Amino acid sequence: MALTKAEVEHVAMLARLELSEADVERYTTQLNAILDYAQRLQALDTKDVPPTAHVFPLHNVMRDDRIDPSMDREKIVANAPEEEDGFFRVPRIV
Amino acid sequence: MKLYTKTAHELHDLLVRKEVSAIELVKTQAERMQALESKIRAFVTPTVDKALEQAARVDAKIAAGEAIGPLEGIPMAIKDNMCTDGVRTTCSSKILNKFVPPYDATVVTKLKEAGAVMMGKTNLDEFAMGSSTENSGFFATRNPWDTERVPGGSSGGSAASVAAGQAVFSLGSDTGGSIRQPAAFCGVVGLKPTYGAVSRFGLIAFASSLDQIGPFTRDVRDCAHVMNAIAGHDAKDSTSAPVDYPDYTSLLGKSIKGWRVGLPKEYFGDGMDPEVKEVIEKAVKTIESLGAEVAECSLPHTEYALPVYYLIAPAEASSNLARYDGVRYGYRSESADDLITMFKKTRAEGFGDEVKRRIMLGTYALSSGYYDAYYLKALKVRTLIKNDFDQAFEKFDCILSPTTPSVAFKFGDRTDNPLQMYLSDVFTLSVNLAGIPGLSINAGFAQGMPVGLQIIGKPFDEARLLQIAHAYEEATGCHSKMPDLGV
Numbered sequence: 356m357a358l359t360k361a362e363v364e365h366v367a368m369l370a371r372l373e374l375s376e377a378d379v380e381r382y383t384t385q386l387n388a389i390l391d392y393a394q395r396l397q398a399l400d401t402k403d404v405p406p407t408a409h410v411f412p413l414h415n416v417m418r419d420d421r422i423d424p425s426m427d428r429e430k431i432v433a434n435a436p437e438e439e440d441g442f443f444r445v446p447r448i449v
Numbered sequence: 450m451k452l453y454t455k456t457a458h459e460l461h462d463l464l465v466r467k468e469v470s471a472i473e474l475v476k477t478q479a480e481r482m483q484a485l486e487s488k489i490r491a492f493v494t495p496t497v498d499k500a501l502e503q504a505a506r507v508d509a510k511i512a513a514g515e516a517i518g519p520l521e522g523i524p525m526a527i528k529d530n531m532c533t534d535g536v537r538t539t540c541s542s543k544i545l546n547k548f549v550p551p552y553d554a555t556v557v558t559k560l561k562e563a564g565a566v567m568m569g570k571t572n573l574d575e576f577a578m579g580s581s582t583e584n585s586g587f588f589a590t591r592n593p594w595d596t597e598r599v600p601g602g603s604s605g606g607s608a609a610s611v612a613a614g615q616a617v618f619s620l621g622s623d624t625g626g627s628i629r630q631p632a633a634f635c636g637v638v639g640l641k642p643t644y645g646a647v648s649r650f651g652l653i654a655f656a657s658s659l660d661q662i663g664p665f666t667r668d669v670r671d672c673a674h675v676m677n678a679i680a681g682h683d684a685k686d687s688t689s690a691p692v693d694y695p696d697y698t699s700l701l702g703k704s705i706k707g708w709r710v711g712l713p714k715e716y717f718g719d720g721m722d723p724e725v726k727e728v729i730e731k732a733v734k735t736i737e738s739l740g741a742e743v744a745e746c747s748l749p750h751t752e753y754a755l756p757v758y759y760l761i762a763p764a765e766a767s768s769n770l771a772r773y774d775g776v777r778y779g780y781r782s783e784s785a786d787d788l789i790t791m792f793k794k795t796r797a798e799g800f801g802d803e804v805k806r807r808i809m810l811g812t813y814a815l816s817s818g819y820y821d822a823y824y825l826k827a828l829k830v831r832t833l834i835k836n837d838f839d840q841a842f843e844k845f846d847c848i849l850s851p852t853t854p855s856v857a858f859k860f861g862d863r864t865d866n867p868l869q870m871y872l873s874d875v876f877t878l879s880v881n882l883a884g885i886p887g888l889s890i891n892a893g894f895a896q897g898m899p900v901g902l903q904i905i906g907k908p909f910d911e912a913r914l915l916q917i918a919h920a921y922e923e924a925t926g927c928h929s930k931m932p933d934l935g936v
Binding site: 358362363366367369370371372373374378382385386388389390392393395396397399401404405406407408409410411413415416418426427430431433434435436437443445446447448 | 547548549551552644645658684687688690750752753755756757759760767771774775776777778779780781785786787788789790791792793794796797800805806808809810812813816822823825826827828829830831832833835867868882883884908
């Protein structure tokens with residue numbers, strides 16, 4: 356199943372990436388090459404094979420319900436590209 | 450006395466005997482670092498001033514007659530994808546160019562507690578995605594053995610800094626071979642521990658089910674000392690393993706007589722450089738001469754590891770990298786009036802090509818209609834790959850293979866063809882998929898370049914991997930060679 360340019364543009368939208376026309380062209384070729392290569396997995400019968408998302412069994416990690424001090428607000432917003440009165444400032448949404 | 454040629458345990462002895470002070474050590478190391486930086490370019494952010502402060506504290510302790518630990522006062526470097534409180538942490542990406550974390554990664558905290566002295570943050574392929582450090586968003590790092598060649602990746606800066614004598618040891622991270630492949634290319638020791646053995650808290654995530662932090666060192670004993678400092682359960686990392694952690698030095702020097710060593714036939718087929726193969730075959734004979742029984746084994750799903758990896762890792766990366774949107778930290782595009790355009794432009798301008806390629810691939814593999822065919826299929830084949838190792842370890846104590854199919858390649862050789870570049874990790878990435886430990890040591894040289902021998906073990910069997918690696922090192926002395934950099 357070859358990936359079309361329109362699908363690449365759709366995936367870029369989902370991934371929130373602005374692509375130029377040349378990018379779309381390049382990624383269509385490159386992603387198709389990688390996906391073609393991945394096609395060899397279809398040769399394996401995995402009907403009764405369980406998936407492995409993590410190699411060791413994972414359990415929820417719980418902690419006591421206790422209030423600890425938060426990280427310093429100033430330290431956190433210090434990394435913000437734009438900040439106002441201790442808040443992150445972003446362009447208007449509506 | 451050339452201090453930069455010495456291992457951490459040799460330097461420790463010198464510090465204890467007061468033949469050198471921690472400050473002198475940092476100063477001579479900083480001179481070495483600066484003299485070579487224009488040639489090697491291993492460091493994104495040097496932290497020599499802070500290192501001198503740390504060293505002064507170690508010297509005060511020694512002067513007061515207090516005992517010091519094995520890493521105390523030892524100059525080291527940290528891959529720039531681990532958070533360092535108050536020190537810029539960039540992932541070698543424009544998107545994090547100005548990020549200063551407000552906390553330390555657990556490994557950094559542990560090394561600070563052990564008294565190790567940080568000389569700087571090292572260069573990497575952007576967000577640890579790459580096999581040559583050519584994909585750094587800032588500059589390429591060079592291989593100390595031949596500056597026309599790549600140091601490997603993604604932990605190229607960490608590997609090169611140790612090989613060049615700029616740091617005594619360093620930390621890297623390994624998602625598909627990013628510690629072992631550059632260790633092989635640069636001729637140093639590199640260990641990818643068992644998944645969960647070293648906390649990933651504060652490691653900037655690439656592919657969470659595969660990433661693992663580990664050391665680069667000049668010899669195996671140093672590797673054991675660094676593991677003693679960084680391994681262990683951490684409540685801040687939900688994937689950290691609550692098991693008993695050994696003293697990793699405890700088996701060094703013990704005989705490997707009677708060990709059952711497997712050679713996977715799938716790793717010795719076509720595509721390997723004949724000279725690399727020759728070095729590895731000789732290394733296997735050496736291991737045999739030390740009393741191990743070597744026999745062929747099979748990991749039948751090996752050929753599927755690369756496609757599995759290149760579906761799972763980008764899928765997890767696309768999810769992890771969704772957080773870079775220009776709102777809370779990092780770069781923000783200035784040419785956007787609305788929020789969605791800001792996200793799109795920020796990410797387009799901030800991420801490099803390889804990162805965008807993997808985000809695109811991962812987003813596609815996880816998208817509705819394709820999830821079953823790509824991502825779920827890859828997770829199922831991952832099970833088969835893990836089962837191969839489980840079965841092999843019923844018969845064998847460890848598995849030997851080359852770390853890479855060739856020695857370090859030249860700059861630009863593989864940048865135009867992502868698939869060709871991905872093939873340099875073909876022997877290492879199964880180990881990440883199975884979550885088991887893998888160690889690369891210098892086996893010898895081909896074309897004047899180091900060749901890596903990979904030793905793969907059962908989960909949490911690092912101490913025994915270090916035991917066999919140490920036996921090899923003692924028998925051959927390969928680790929003691931350093932590149933001649935004319936300084």
